[in-house]
Each structure stands twice: as structure tokens, then as C-alpha cells.
Amino acid sequence: MSVLGSGMDSERQVWDLPVRLCHWTLVAAVAGAWLTHALGINYFVYHVWCGYAVLVLVTFRIVWGIVGTRHARFWNFLRAPRPTARYGWDLLRGRVTHYAGHNPLGAWMVLLLLLALFAQALLGLFGNDEIYNLGPLNGYVSYDRGIELTSLHRRLFYWIVAAITLHVAAILYHRIAHKEHLVRAMITGRKSAAVVPDSETIPSSQIVAAVLIVIALAGVLVWVVQHAPAAQNFDSFN
């Protein structure tokens, strides 16, 4: 790939490895969750596994947004509504400001997608397909509440598809209209030195910290799932 050959000096690191790995495994987990749904009710076990992956990845990314490297932190990229609106207005008039990290609109999409995927994975844990598949935490809720949460899980999917479409469309727009290689940056972690001042480059990916956080979050999830009460079966009337 020409990416690596484009000169190390002219590019600077902005996305740490955990952010990039988290992003692309999240893409795979969400795609897998959709696929295992589409394949039918006998692939439910794998659907649940994809949901677990989404849950761990999203909670990791939220924690990483607090303790992670410079451009991974929420308060380093989320901007107030007014500057965000100004950025959007400028964009409409063909003027783009380049950011080392997320641009203001992209930043809010990051937060929106994370929260939506978190809610979606959480809802799925309580699901009931009314045939024979039950989410691992369905036993915590009544039968009717389980059906309600499943209905929300079903409907939220379409909103997530809309948000992902917008996210991808925005990246295509930046690629075509402003020649910004955002996908490449999310793979290599590097952006052109022209948009990344030396002071904004990140020195390290803090991989050990990231691995420890993921292990801890996965452990919590395993504990919660294993301690969930058994769901009420259809014919357990006593």
C-alpha cells in the first residue's frame, strides 16, 4: 500500500491502536449481528455473541473516551452546539476546516452511534422472539416487558442504519469534496502533518491500559450474564 510509502515525516499519529481496532471490530460485530439476524432464528446463538462484542466494544470506547489518548477523549473532540453549527454552515458553503481529531459534526455522530449501539445491545439482552430464543437477561423482566423491549430492539435497528448511512455518506463527502482520507486515517492512525501540528500528535497508544479495560469489561459482562435468573419458560406454570 502506498499509505506507508507516503513518507513518515509528512504524517503524524492521531488515532491510537485501541481506537482503530475498536472501530473496525465494532464494524464487524454490527455487520455480524445483522447477518446472524438475517440468516434466521437458528443463528441466534451467534447473534448473541455479536451483541456481547458490541457491548464490550462500545463500553470500552466510552471508558476510553474518558481515560484514553488525546484525540480519543470526548472533551477533546466534542464541541458546543454553536461551533458545531458554524462548522456545518461553513461546510455547506464549501469551506472546510481540517481537524487533527474528529471534526465537530463527526464528533457528535461518534457519540450518537456509541449511545445508540449501547442501547441496542442492552435491549437485545432482554429479548424474546416468541418462538424459542431468549436474550440472556430476559429472566429479569416480565414476559410482556420482554416483548416491549424486543420491539424497541427491532425499531432502533432502523435508526442505527440511518445513522451509519449518514456516517458513511459524510466520509465519502470528505473524500470526494475535500480530498480527506478519513478511512485511511482510521486504518493507519495517521493524518497529514499539514492538519496535525506537532503538539497534537500522540506519543503512545497505551495498549496495556486498553487491554486491561477490555478484560475488566468482558469480565463484568460474563458475571452479569452468568448470574441472571433463568427466563420463565412458556409452560412453567408452577
Added chain:
Amino acid sequence: MKLLKSGSTCTMLLGLVLSLTAAAQNAPPPGGPPPGAMGPMPSPADRAIEYRQALYTLVGGNFGPIGAILQGKAEYNAADVSKRAERVAFLATMAEDAFPEISRDGKTKAKPEIWTNKEGFAKALKAFQDSSANLAAVVKQDNTNSAAFKAAAGKVGEACKGCHDDFRAK
């Protein structure tokens, strides 16, 4: 489910008194049910819907444990599986009579497409009947947790899902 066991007689009496009072307050208009009746009589449509829902409660109650075996959540119990597989296959034959035109409107998740797309619905219903009959036959021939059993039971689940997707409101 545990209400009858754990609920005290006192609570039950209170409930009875309250419901009678409520019935008295919502006195039906003249020509309605006689005084003292517990609410209005169910209409023929209500009864047809109730009949259908009872049938599918039985289907779910008998197929659910088979699903639990499919997912490895329950042990394969030969006597139980053959009993339930036969029941589901039998209940499936009743399903074709559970959708009279009269049961179209009311408190039901049955979609109007059942009656507007009769051909499609007949196909979905036949998938349920065929797959459940096949499951009963597979279990009769080899009553073990075999690959054939899993495939046959999975096909029933797919038939359930196929019909729910197209003909049942979410």
C-alpha cells in the same frame, strides 16, 4: 402464575369486591347484559380471537421446551420430546381453522394480510403443518438428540418465524 398460591384469600376477596363495584359503576346501557354480569359478554369476534390465542399458547408451551433442547439449555428427554412433537403437529392441523374472517378485527396481532393474501398465508400455514409433521415423524423414527432432530426442529422454528414476519403485527 404463583398468584393463586401466594395471594392471600383477603387479597382475592378485595379484588372480587373491587371488580364487582367497578362493574356496577360501569352499568351497561339498557339492552346490555343483565345486572350482576361480570362485564359485557365477549362478542363472537372476541371469542374467535381468544380461541386462536389459546391455540398458539399451547403451540408455544409445547414447542418452547424443544427449542430449549436445540439451544443446549435443556437435556433431551425422549418421552417428553415425542409427546411435545406430536402435540405441535396436531395443534398445527387445528391452526387452519383458527383464522375465521370474523376474527380479523379486535384485540389481535393477526395482520389483515392473512385475509387479503390468502394464498401467501395458506403457504405459511402449510409450512408450519409440514415441518411439524416432519418433526414428529423424525422423532418417531429416531428419538434421540440427533442432527436430524435438530434440523427438523429448526425448520419448525423457521416456519414460525416466517409466518410471524409476514402475518403477525410486531
